[in-house]
Amino acid sequence: AVFMMAGNQGHQNNWVSTFPFFYQDDENFSDAKDGFERSGDTIIGNDVWIGTEAMIMSGVTVGDGAIIASRAVVTKNVAPYSIVGSNPAKHIRYRFTESEIAQLLEMKWWQWSDDQIKGAMSLMCSSDISGLYDYWQNQNRL
Incomplete structure (x- = not known):
């Protein structure tokens, strides 16, 4: 509570x-x-x-x-x-490095569609922020 x-x-x-x-x-x-x-x-x-x-x-x-x-x-x-x-x-302390935080704030994954989150689930449940960022950039190119 x-x-x-x-x-x-x-x-x-x-x-x-x-x-x-x-x-x-x-x-x-x-x-x-x-x-x-x-x-x-x-x-x-x-x-x-x-x-x-x-x-x-x-x-x-x-x-x-x-x-x-x-x-x-x-x-x-x-x-x-x-x-x-x-x-x-x-x-x-901070959870991540300054550059990783900048990437997370830029991606705003909480605004993604359910399908985008589903496609990134293995990355969402990891510490691979760089991989998640790459996924996001590729999604934006489509």
Whole structure:
């Protein structure tokens, strides 16, 4: 199970009360200010693996192919094909070399047709990124 911070919830810690009066359906609270700080949308890329009980805070972008370790608390953007873990999450290493990552991002295999993926299955289930790239280039020539 994955818990992702829902919405943009950052309470004002310098106000007298942290209670969300503005959510009350009562005209007595009609002058209440919205106390939540907006952080933006959380964006999860393609082919991302998120470990059990990982928490991804609002406003964070997780790049394509990234791996989020179990119980990691992600407070900053995660680069494509990066492995992160800990609290707060830290970059551990990249899954592949810089040139291999560039090839994977160029191919965008997650947008391929089912037939293209089926034809590349032996390469998809391997570490042969160069072979997959060659397959993709040949498919584009057809």
